[in-house]
Amino acid sequence: MLCVGLDPEPSRFPGAMRGDPRRIYDFCAAIVDATADLVCAFKPQIAYFAAHRAEDQLERLMQHMRTHAPQVPVILDAKRGDIGSTAEQYAKEAFERYGADAVTLSPFMGFDSVQPYLEYPGKGAFLLCRTSNPGGDDLQNQTLASVDGQPRLYEHVARLAQGPWNRNGQLGLVVGATYPAEIERVRALAPTVPLLIPGVGAQGGDAVATVRAGWRADGPIVVNSSRAILYASSGDDFAQAARAEAERTRALLEAARGVA
Ligand SMILES: O=C(O)c1cc(=O)[nH]c(=O)n1[C@@H]1O[C@H](COP(=O)(O)O)[C@@H](O)[C@H]1O
Numbered sequence: 414m415l416c417v418g419l420d421p422e423p424s425r426f427p428g429a430m431r432g433d434p435r436r437i438y439d440f441c442a443a444i445v446d447a448t449a450d451l452v453c454a455f456k457p458q459i460a461y462f463a464a465h466r467a468e469d470q471l472e473r474l475m476q477h478m479r480t481h482a483p484q485v486p487v488i489l490d491a492k493r494g495d496i497g498s499t500a501e502q503y504a505k506e507a508f509e510r511y512g513a514d515a516v517t518l519s520p521f522m523g524f525d526s527v528q529p530y531l532e533y534p535g536k537g538a539f540l541l542c543r544t545s546n547p548g549g550d551d552l553q554n555q556t557l558a559s560v561d562g563q564p565r566l567y568e569h570v571a572r573l574a575q576g577p578w579n580r581n582g583q584l585g586l587v588v589g590a591t592y593p594a595e596i597e598r599v600r601a602l603a604p605t606v607p608l609l610i611p612g613v614g615a616q617g618g619d620a621v622a623t624v625r626a627g628w629r630a631d632g633p634i635v636v637n638s639s640r641a642i643l644y645a646s647s648g649d650d651f652a653q654a655a656r657a658e659a660e661r662t663r664a665l666l667e668a669a670r671g672v673a
Pocket residue numbers: 418420458490492517543544545546587588589611612613614615616637638639640641
């Protein structure tokens with residue numbers, strides 16, 4: 414159930430790497446090598462690469478993961494969302510340029526903004542549903558008076574992803590570990606779609622409550638932790654420390670599933 418998020422921030426790199434954006438690949442590859450046998454996915458966040466003009470390092474990292482951890486799917490966290498013709502370019506970027514297995518998307522622009530990603534057989538898209546940040550409330554918790562039953566916006570997204578939008582079983586949903594009650598609600602509405610759940614670790618989400626609310630034998634969950642694992646140590650033992658933190662988080666998730 415554990416996904417390690419790859420959000421490289423050079424100012425937090427250890428030792429001689431600190432502050433050097435040219436070491437983004439080296440840092441992330443070391444984390445990948447140290448944790449690959451513990452995880453069900455890796456999730457590189459594209460902004461952490463693009464902000465440093467390090468897209469070439471992201472390409473190398475994607476290649477590294479394919480070669481050294483071919484069993485681990487890679488979710489490119491890009492949170493895209495645009496009209497169909499532009500979405501086609503974003504889909505090409507995610508699936509052809511970077512070779513990602515899945516991508517994160519904002520569903521705000523509607524089904525035609527999601528459809529181009531679904532043209533890639535075997536690839537997945539996780540739609541933002543109830544995000545981990547406090548401001549997620551501002552729109553996602555609004556009631557839709559025009560829809561039957563007057564659901565909240567995030568509940569409507571969950572229904573669409575479980576039903577009419579999920580034409581080939583390629584959709585999943587993003588729900589924050591910081592709101593377990595809402596994870597439970599999403600699970601009731603979307604019992605079988607995979608849930609990507611960020612927010613454990615640095616954002617303080619409850620790993621045990623997350624698993625109890627979201628995990629089902631026929632409904633997988635992918636629980637992401639980024640900073641708590643990446644920066645578990647600021648010393649030269651950073652990769653070992655990342656592994657230890659990943660083991661600790663994974664054990665918590667597994668224990669919670671035992672009683673789920
Ligand atoms: O789509 C995401 O991955 C995402 C959705 C969400 O609701 N909250 C959220 O934190 N994320 C991402 O998940 C990661 C969380 O990082 P940490 O808080 O360091 O574990 C970041 O890359 C965020 O961009």
